[in-house]
Amino acid sequence: xxxxxxxxxxxxxxxxxxxxxxxxxxxxxxxxxxxxxxxxxxxxxxxxxxxxxxxxxxxxxxxxxxxxxxxxxxxxxxxxxxxxxxxxxxxxxxxxxxxxxxxxxxxxxxxxxxxxxxxxxxxxxxxxxxxxxxxxxxxxxxxxxxxxxxxxxxxxxxxxxxxxxxxxxxxxxxxxxxxxxxxxxxxxxxxxxxxxxxxx
Amino acid sequence: xxxxxxxxxxxxxxxxxxxxxxxxxxxxxxxxxxxxxxxxxxxxxxxxxxxxxxxxxxxxxxxxxxxxxxxxxxxxxxxxxxxxxxxxxxxxxxxxxxxxxxxxxxxxxxxxxxxxxxxxxxxxxxxxxxxxxxxxxxxxxxxxxxxxxxxxxxxxxxxxxxxxxxxxxxxxxxxxxxxxxxxxxxxxxxxxxxxxxxxxxxxxxxxxxxxxxxxxxxxxxxxxxxxxxxxxxxxxxxxxxxxxxxxxxxxxxxxxxxxxxxxxxxxxxxxxxxxxxxxxxxxxxxxxxxxxxxxxxxxxxxxxxxxxxxxxxxxxxxxxxxxxxxxxxxxxxxxxxxxxxxxxxxxxxxxxxxxxxxxxxxxxxxxxxxxxxxxxxxxxxxxxxxxxxxxxxxxxxxxxxxxxxxxxxxxxxxxxxxxxxxxxxxxxxxxxxxxxxxxxxxxxxxxxxxxxxxxxxxxxxxxxxxxxxxxxxxxxxxxxxxxxxxxxxxxxxxxxxxxxxxxxxxxxxxxxxxxxxxxxxxxxxxxxxxxxxxx
Numbered sequence: 104x105x106x107x108x109x110x111x112x113x114x115x116x117x118x119x120x121x122x123x124x125x126x127x128x129x130x131x132x133x134x135x136x137x138x139x140x141x142x143x144x145x146x147x148x149x150x151x152x153x154x155x156x157x158x159x160x161x162x163x164x165x166x167x168x169x170x171x172x173x174x175x176x177x178x179x180x181x182x183x184x185x186x187x188x189x190x191x192x193x194x195x196x197x198x199x200x201x202x203x204x205x206x207x208x209x210x211x212x213x214x215x216x217x218x219x220x221x222x223x224x225x226x227x228x229x230x231x232x233x234x235x236x237x238x239x240x241x242x243x244x245x246x247x248x249x250x251x252x253x254x255x256x257x258x259x260x261x262x263x264x265x266x267x268x269x270x271x272x273x274x275x276x277x278x279x280x281x282x283x284x285x286x287x288x289x290x291x292x293x294x295x296x297x298x299x300x301x302x303x
Numbered sequence: 304x305x306x307x308x309x310x311x312x313x314x315x316x317x318x319x320x321x322x323x324x325x326x327x328x329x330x331x332x333x334x335x336x337x338x339x340x341x342x343x344x345x346x347x348x349x350x351x352x353x354x355x356x357x358x359x360x361x362x363x364x365x366x367x368x369x370x371x372x373x374x375x376x377x378x379x380x381x382x383x384x385x386x387x388x389x390x391x392x393x394x395x396x397x398x399x400x401x402x403x404x405x406x407x408x409x410x411x412x413x414x415x416x417x418x419x420x421x422x423x424x425x426x427x428x429x430x431x432x433x434x435x436x437x438x439x440x441x442x443x444x445x446x447x448x449x450x451x452x453x454x455x456x457x458x459x460x461x462x463x464x465x466x467x468x469x470x471x472x473x474x475x476x477x478x479x480x481x482x483x484x485x486x487x488x489x490x491x492x493x494x495x496x497x498x499x500x501x502x503x504x505x506x507x508x509x510x511x512x513x514x515x516x517x518x519x520x521x522x523x524x525x526x527x528x529x530x531x532x533x534x535x536x537x538x539x540x541x542x543x544x545x546x547x548x549x550x551x552x553x554x555x556x557x558x559x560x561x562x563x564x565x566x567x568x569x570x571x572x573x574x575x576x577x578x579x580x581x582x583x584x585x586x587x588x589x590x591x592x593x594x595x596x597x598x599x600x601x602x603x604x605x606x607x608x609x610x611x612x613x614x615x616x617x618x619x620x621x622x623x624x625x626x627x628x629x630x631x632x633x634x635x636x637x638x639x640x641x642x643x644x645x646x647x648x649x650x651x652x653x654x655x656x657x658x659x660x661x662x663x664x665x666x667x668x669x670x671x672x673x674x675x676x677x678x679x680x681x682x683x684x685x686x687x688x689x690x691x692x693x694x695x696x697x698x699x700x701x702x703x704x705x706x707x708x709x710x711x712x713x714x715x716x717x718x719x720x721x722x723x724x725x726x727x728x729x730x731x732x733x734x735x736x737x738x739x740x741x742x743x744x745x746x747x748x749x750x751x752x753x754x755x756x757x758x759x760x761x762x763x764x765x766x767x768x769x770x771x772x773x774x775x776x777x778x779x780x781x782x783x784x785x786x787x788x789x790x791x792x793x794x795x796x797x798x799x800x801x802x803x804x805x806x807x808x809x810x811x812x813x814x815x816x817x818x819x820x821x822x823x824x825x826x827x828x829x830x831x832x833x834x835x836x837x838x
Contacts, residue, residue, distance in 0.1 A: 221711070282711035288627070289712040289837035299716075300618070300625040300832040 129161025139255020246283025356555025440569020
């Protein structure tokens with residue numbers, strides 16, 4: 104068996120309020136990795152009172168080799184859609200982790216790692232359904248972290264969401280994905296010193 | 304005159320000042336000196352009276368070279384004639400350069416009465432030069448055919464049917480909405496409609512009205528029977544032009560001559576020659592940016608006022624670059640033909656349209672982006688309506704920007720101005736896109752954004768369209784619009800069409816009301832380019 108260091112393994116925690124579709128987002132991530140990208144994946148989902156309104160979380164591991172232990176201790180990616188969820192898992196972040204938040208719901212402080220923000224819930228409201236915030240976040244996460252491929256994620260979304268809403272969910276995913284790409288591009292431009300359209 | 308022209312392939316027009324240089328020319332004739340055969344002399348009271356429209360019209364009517372010969376600076380009998388002429392010549396030279404005819408086909412020189420030999424040397428040198436350049440290649444304007452009354456009647460009948468003029472209920476909603484009628488002009492869309500039905504289209508009042516219509520589309524917007532009045536006026540003008548010479552063009556028909564000249568395949572325009580270095584373009588791209596006539600406007604109107612419409616094009620390119628699009632540009636870009644079509648010259652419009660569509664199709668262009676609302680409407684809708692088959696998609700720059708900005712991570716710097724917005728009639732009403740610029744305007748961060756009393760679908764016109772029929776009522780309209788802008792408490796009027804800028808700016812030049820009317824104008828494209836930033 105290969106050693107820990109050579110294994111390409113991504114540990115993800117998605118957290119938020121129960122009802123935001125956190126578990127579904129985690130499941131789509133895991134299924135996209137295993138069914139679409141042909142990798143191994145596991146999902147541990149929070150049961151109990153949390154999934155009915157409290158802080159809730161889904162723990163996903165994506166790996167090239169079989170996974171023996173499904174719980175996540177140090178997430179490589181933390182997706183936070185509620186302040187409570189963020190507060191709970193923030194201490195576990197490492198400097199090499201990536202944090203993704205809904206900027207209207209989570210106000211991270213003293214983040215030890217790289218972090219990105221998207222107004223996912225607001226964007227979902229503009230699309231006409233707040234329930235799609237999780238899918239937008241999924242698109243954003245896919246663009247920023249490349250944990251799964253966009254194609255696999257879209258295929259899984261089409262199979263996982265309620266019948267008749269596939270197209271709108273794909274649209275929401277694309278929105279989040281484009282926002283992610285745009286964010287990365289913006290970073291690159293700012294790093295290169297090109298913030299505006301006119302020569303500075 | 305000793306310059307027979309029948310066997311001459313070239314035509315050089317010589318405008319000769321009556322006072323000084325003409326005596327020198329007479330001496331040459333008296334002494335039977337060999338004046339080049341191509342030269343056709345026109346004696347004028349002062350070269351300063353040959354305006355830029357006449358110079359360009361000479362080329363549009365088949366001249367291969369134009370020379371102005373006047374008096375030495377300081378010897379002008381009228382004081383400023385020489386200076387005016389030099390300035391005019393320079394403007395036209397610049398425009399000929401961009402058009403691709405070449406500024407060297409136009410020359411100004413000054414001679415004293417006794418300098419006949421120097422004059423001859425000048426004429427010989429100029430003729431030799433034009434001979435070297437060869438024919439300009441612009442077909443002479445066709446003669447107006449003898450009217451075929453039966454055919455005309457048939458066409459008029461067709462017009463009534465096409466636009467369903469009989470559906471007009473004579474309710475008068477059009478007149479009560481028409482900006483021209485409201486400003487006090489004896490003008491009535493429905494009166495034109497009934498004149499057409501009753502066969503009175505050649506009554507002077509009706510003709511005058513048809514040529515001063517703004518084709519802004521406000522009446523069409525209000526018409527309960529949906530009579531498409533702007534399109535009807537467009538075709539009616541075409542009908543008029545088949546039996547009458549043009550005569551309602553403003554600015555001496557300068558722009559019509561310009562556009563008509565561009566229908567010639569013999570000329571290759573030279574556009575985009577002095578782009579700022581930082582702008583990136585890609586000659587292989589399948590996305591093309593179509594600029595429009597802004598560079599010509601800046602030269603032409605620069606004589607009287609400060610207009611910077613070319614800046615809109617540069618800012619558009621900067622915005623495309625901002626989103627990592629390096630577009631292709633057409634070095635030999637011609638006019639879209641909008642103003643020809645809307646001033647009755649359908650034949651030449653079709654010539655231009657065919658040239659443009661063939662060129663873009665042949666280059667394999669997939670997307671054309673433009674920021675001019677007239678180019679947008681013409682390329683996007685009119686070409687297909689006229690039966691051409693463009694293989695490319697036409698996108699307004701605002702659509703492109705809205706799509707990109709909506710992806711997120713792009714924001715705007717605060718703009719320390721209070722703004723209001725002047726709608727473009729072509730984009731707003733004729734293409735039904737009043738919401739498009741507003742989506743972008745709402746993203747900006749000005750101190751405040753206030754709409755004028757009449758805005759969006761009800762917006763009133765900048766005063767003129769298609770360079771036709773401008774009069775004192777146009778001015779009154781512009782003044783009204785500027786007063787509305789001031790009433791919003793704004794200090795910046797954002798526009799969406801280069802012509803709105805030119806027309807509103809012109810009204811501000813009023814020496815008695817400059818203080819009350821002046822307001823800074825800036826195109827929405829430039830406002831965005833100034834404030835957009837990556838977040």
